[in-house]
Amino acid sequence: MLNWIESNIPVWVYITLIIPAVVLGMVAYMILLERKTASWVQDRIGPNRVGFSFGLPFLPQFHFWGLGQPMADGMKFLFKEDYRPRGVDRILFTLAPISMMIAVLVSIAVVPWGGVKSSTMTVDVRNQTAYGAKTAAARSALPAGATLDGQPDLSIDGSTATIAYHYPFQIADLNIGILFVLATLSLGVYGVVIGGWASNNKYSFLGGLRATANMISYEIPLALAVLCIVLTFGTLSLGDLVASQAHNWLGFIPAWNIFSQPLTFVMFLICIHAEANRSPFDLAECEQELVGGYHTEYSAMRFALFFLAEYAGMITTSAVCVALFFGGWDFPGLRGPDAAHPQITASLLVCVLRTAVFLVKTLVIIFVFMWVRWSLPRFRFDQLMMLAWRGLIPISLSLLAMTAVAIYIVGDHRDANLQVGGDLALLLLAGNVIVGGLSLLVSRLIPPAPDTNRRVTVANSRFNKPAVSASPAIASIH
Amino acid sequence: MRDSDVKVLQEPTLTLADQFYLPQVLKGLGTTMKHLLRVLGGTDRVIQYPEERRDDLPVDKGGMAFRTYRGVHRLNKDEEGRVRCVACFMCSTACPAHCIHIEAEESPWPDREKYPRKFDIDELRCIYCGMCEEACPVDAIELTHTYDIIGLTRAEMIFDKAKLLNIYDQTIKLEPM
Numbered sequence: 344m345l346n347w348i349e350s351n352i353p354v355w356v357y358i359t360l361i362i363p364a365v366v367l368g369m370v371a372y373m374i375l376l377e378r379k380t381a382s383w384v385q386d387r388i389g390p391n392r393v394g395f396s397f398g399l400p401f402l403p404q405f406h407f408w409g410l411g412q413p414m415a416d417g418m419k420f421l422f423k424e425d426y427r428p429r430g431v432d433r434i435l436f437t438l439a440p441i442s443m444m445i446a447v448l449v450s451i452a453v454v455p456w457g458g459v460k461s462s463t464m465t466v467d468v469r470n471q472t473a474y475g476a477k478t479a480a481a482r483s484a485l486p487a488g489a490t491l492d493g494q495p496d497l498s499i500d501g502s503t504a505t506i507a508y509h510y511p512f513q514i515a516d517l518n519i520g521i522l523f524v525l526a527t528l529s530l531g532v533y534g535v536v537i538g539g540w541a542s543n544n545k546y547s548f549l550g551g552l553r554a555t556a557n558m559i560s561y562e563i564p565l566a567l568a569v570l571c572i573v574l575t576f577g578t579l580s581l582g583d584l585v586a587s588q589a590h591n592w593l594g595f596i597p598a599w600n601i602f603s604q605p606l607t608f609v610m611f612l613i614c615i616h617a618e619a620n621r622s623p624f625d626l627a628e629c630e631q632e633l634v635g636g637y638h639t640e641y642s643a644m645r646f647a648l649f650f651l652a653e654y655a656g657m658i659t660t661s662a663v664c665v666a667l668f669f670g671g672w673d674f675p676g677l678r679g680p681d682a683a684h685p686q687i688t689a690s691l692l693v694c695v696l697r698t699a700v701f702l703v704k705t706l707v708i709i710f711v712f713m714w715v716r717w718s719l720p721r722f723r724f725d726q727l728m729m730l731a732w733r734g735l736i737p738i739s740l741s742l743l744a745m746t747a748v749a750i751y752i753v754g755d756h757r758d759a760n761l762q763v764g765g766d767l768a769l770l771l772l773a774g775n776v777i778v779g780g781l782s783l784l785v786s787r788l789i790p791p792a793p794d795t796n797r798r799v800t801v802a803n804s805r806f807n808k809p810a811v812s813a814s815p816a817i818a819s820i821h
Numbered sequence: 822m823r824d825s826d827v828k829v830l831q832e833p834t835l836t837l838a839d840q841f842y843l844p845q846v847l848k849g850l851g852t853t854m855k856h857l858l859r860v861l862g863g864t865d866r867v868i869q870y871p872e873e874r875r876d877d878l879p880v881d882k883g884g885m886a887f888r889t890y891r892g893v894h895r896l897n898k899d900e901e902g903r904v905r906c907v908a909c910f911m912c913s914t915a916c917p918a919h920c921i922h923i924e925a926e927e928s929p930w931p932d933r934e935k936y937p938r939k940f941d942i943d944e945l946r947c948i949y950c951g952m953c954e955e956a957c958p959v960d961a962i963e964l965t966h967t968y969d970i971i972g973l974t975r976a977e978m979i980f981d982k983a984k985l986l987n988i989y990d991q992t993i994k995l996e997p998m
Contacts, residue, residue: 383857388867609843718853719846730842786840 359514366451369702370654371413377654377713378412384717420647428543428640435541440641440648443534447655450527453520454662455582456701457512457694458672458679458686461492469502481506509687511582512694520581521569524663525562528618531656532558535620535627538649539637550636553724554620554627560731561617561624567739568611571746572600572667575771576761581663583761585671586686589678592765599670603768604746606775608668610739612711615660617731620653622716629721661708662701669704672697733789738782745774876966891949891964894942896985897998904986905961908935912953912962920946921953940982945975965992 375390382389391409396402397418427436466484468477474497481495481504489510496505517523532554539551573579576587590598601608617624628636635641638649665671677697678685688694722730749770757763838844859865868875868883878884897905908925926938953962965988972978980988 380857383860384853386856386860386866388860388865714850714853714857718849734842783837783841787837 358512362456362514363448363451365702366448366655366658367651369658369706370651371417373654373657373709374416374650375409375412376710377716379409380710380713381717384714417647420644423643425643425645430543431640432541432543435537436640437645439534439538439541440645440652441534442537443531443652444648444655446527446530446534447652447659450524450531450659451655451662452514453517453523453581454659454701455511455513455516455520455585455666455671455686456698458586458688458697459509459582459684460512460691460694461507461509461687461689462489463505463507466495466504466506467502468497468504477501477504480504486510512698513582516580516582518578518580521573521579521584521663521667524581524659525566525569528656528659529558529562531652534649534652535637538641539627542637542640544640546633546635547637547639550627550629550633550639554637556724557617557620557624557626557727560728561614561735564610564731564735564739565614565618567736567743568607568614569667571604571607571739571743574743574746574750575600575604575763575767577757578761581666581671582686585666585673586684587761587763588670589673589685590682590762592768596765597670597673598762598768599668599673601668603763603771604668604742604775605772606738606779607742607746608664610735610742611664611668612708613735615664616712616715619656619660619712621657621712623719623721624727625716625721626724626727631721657709657712658705661705661712664708665701665704669708671704672701674700734786738778741778741781742775745778746771749774885966887966890966890968891951892966892968893944893964893970893988894947894953894980894985895963895965895988895992896940896982897961897963897989898986903930904936904940904982905959906937906940907933907959907961908937909958911956911958915952915956916947917950917952918946918948920944937982940985942980942985943978944970944972944980945978960998963998965996967992 379389381387389409390412392406393409393411393415394403394405394407395411395414396404397411397414427433464484464486466481468480471477471480477497478495482491485491485506485508489508492507492509496507498504535554536551539547539549539554542548572584576584578584578587588598588600592598592602596602616622620627625636628638630636633639638646641649673685674697677688677693677700679688679693681687749767753764753767753770866883868878875883875885876887880886899905906923907928908923910923910925913919913921913923920943922939922941922943923937924939925935928934928936930936949964951964954964957963967988970978
């Protein structure tokens with residue numbers, strides 16, 4: 344059946360339709376997982392009542408352990424009153440959640456779910472007479488999005504031509520993939536800022552402002568951490584980055600970057616928490632200070648779009664994290680037969696299994712997001728800035744410098760298929776440990792941060808420090 | 822207050838682990854993971870309410886302490902089945918939420934001067950503090966252990982004399998005066 348699907352339905356249809364559908368379904372169930380995680384951490388059970396009966400008597404009246412909850416939530420969002428307060432900017436108010444959702448969904452396009460699928464196709468070229476016309480006809484039969492391998496192979500009697508081609512098992516294999524993700528995810532913050540501005544509400548406005556500052560600060564270490572990986576492999580394409588990790592060091596250690604660059608991974612993980620606007624960096628929507636933050640004035644489906652965009656952003660950032668540090672789809676038995684190009688496989692089943700492995704790895708990172716959210720308190724704004732500018736950026740910079748030095752020492756470090764050897768990996772690991780230790784030492788030596796929590800004196804306030812007073816009687820009171 | 826009573830607290834100094842965030846963060850994550858695994862292992866603190874009830878559990882397992890629990894009110898009856906209340910207004914005076922409304926009338930019985938013609942308690946205003954019970958000189962008003970009272974409208978939640986006397990009939994077996 345898989346072969347029938349492949350030969351009868353164009354490639355881009357099932358990749359482009361199925362993956363976003365899977366992602367959106369995942370988003371709905373991530374919200375359930377979030378609520379479940381929250382309850383487990385707090386010694387509760389979580390939603391476990393809503394099944395799939397929807398109150399209809401002829402449907403099964405079983406609770407299904409609460410799995411119907413996302414459907415009920417979605418239905419609630421659809422049918423709630425779509426309230427828009429007076430004084431909001433009508434166009435921007437609607438545009439903000441849409442733009443955020445689009446930006447985040449677009450960024451999923453470059454995630455290399457299943458490596459590269461190779462395939463062959465036999466084309467009937469009986470109608471053409473000349474050799475050139477026959478090959479041209481065979482070439483034009485190439486499915487959309489696929490790349491031809493070699494020349495079309497004519498049969499002896501000249502009636503058919505066989506073409507071999509491959510296509511990436513992802514929506515779009517951009518050669519600037521990782522840049523694309525960084526760019527679109529930064530666009531996502533526009534939704535937050537515009538939503539905060541258009542709401543005509545001081546809390547929303549403050550939330551939007553905070554999101555901007557948050558994003559500017561944390562994109563720098565994020566990009567620096569990504570650069571460490573890009574520098575090692577010399578490519579920006581996520582598909583190539585994953586393929587370059589699909590081999591073993593010493594025959595048994597998977598060549599995943601988490602093993603060679605653990606500190607870089609930690610930097611990256613911290614930054615994607617900020618990038619996805621998640622706790623402990625969720626200052627844009629901190630409930631305790633800003634009511635609801637940038638989406639205070641939003642309700643019904645507009646609010647749901649913000650909500651979904653946040654979770655879809657988590658999927659994207661987690662998927663990129665998996666692609667950069669956990670070998671993407673790499674799993675024993677799923678590498679292609681050609682060791683030089685492990686991403687290429689002729690089996691659609693392997694591609695689907697790779698996608699499943701990728702999703703499971705992504706879910707693990709997503710669970711870390713949720714685990715962190717229900718464990719750590721939110722940073723104060725100045726602490727947030729301090730962590731980025733005094734902590735993450737210097738460490739990421741030194742990691743980048745360390746990576747460059749390690750690559751210089753090893754010399755010709757990449758082979759033709761962008762895979763790096765165990766010697767560089769060991770050097771990078773040692774470098775990570777050294778940078779970590781050095782930052783521990785330096786953190787004790789650098790001068791203390793300015794007293795950001797200082798009291799701003801207000802004229803005539805009774806909390807002011809006693810000035811050099813004119814009257815000794817007042818001075819004695821203090 | 823003497824100076825010796827004043828306890829001066831110093832801001833705790835950050836250790837190396839605190840300053841580098843990550844070790845302490847991991848410690849915190851470990852704590853939550855411990856709780857998470859405990860719940861997944863079957864030890865949670867949830868009472869599945871309509872099926873399980875606090876009434877059925879021992880107090881040390883999170884059950885209800887009947888001796889001190891204050892639920893919906895009842896109006897007690899005496900041996901002849903008459904309402905015990907003498908309409909002295911002590912309870913409505915004591916009530917901090919002003920939820921008791923009494924209209925007194927001359928008693929048809931020789932042993933008391935007044936009795937309540939109307940006795941309404943707004944169960945939505947009531948804060949279940951038990952002051953009325955304390956104030957009552959004839960033990961006429963009492964708080965029972967019943968907590969699952971429902972009504973579809975606000976008017977339904979204003980319990981009148983008949984309803985309060987009915988609660989007495991329902992609860993007197995389990996909760997003697």
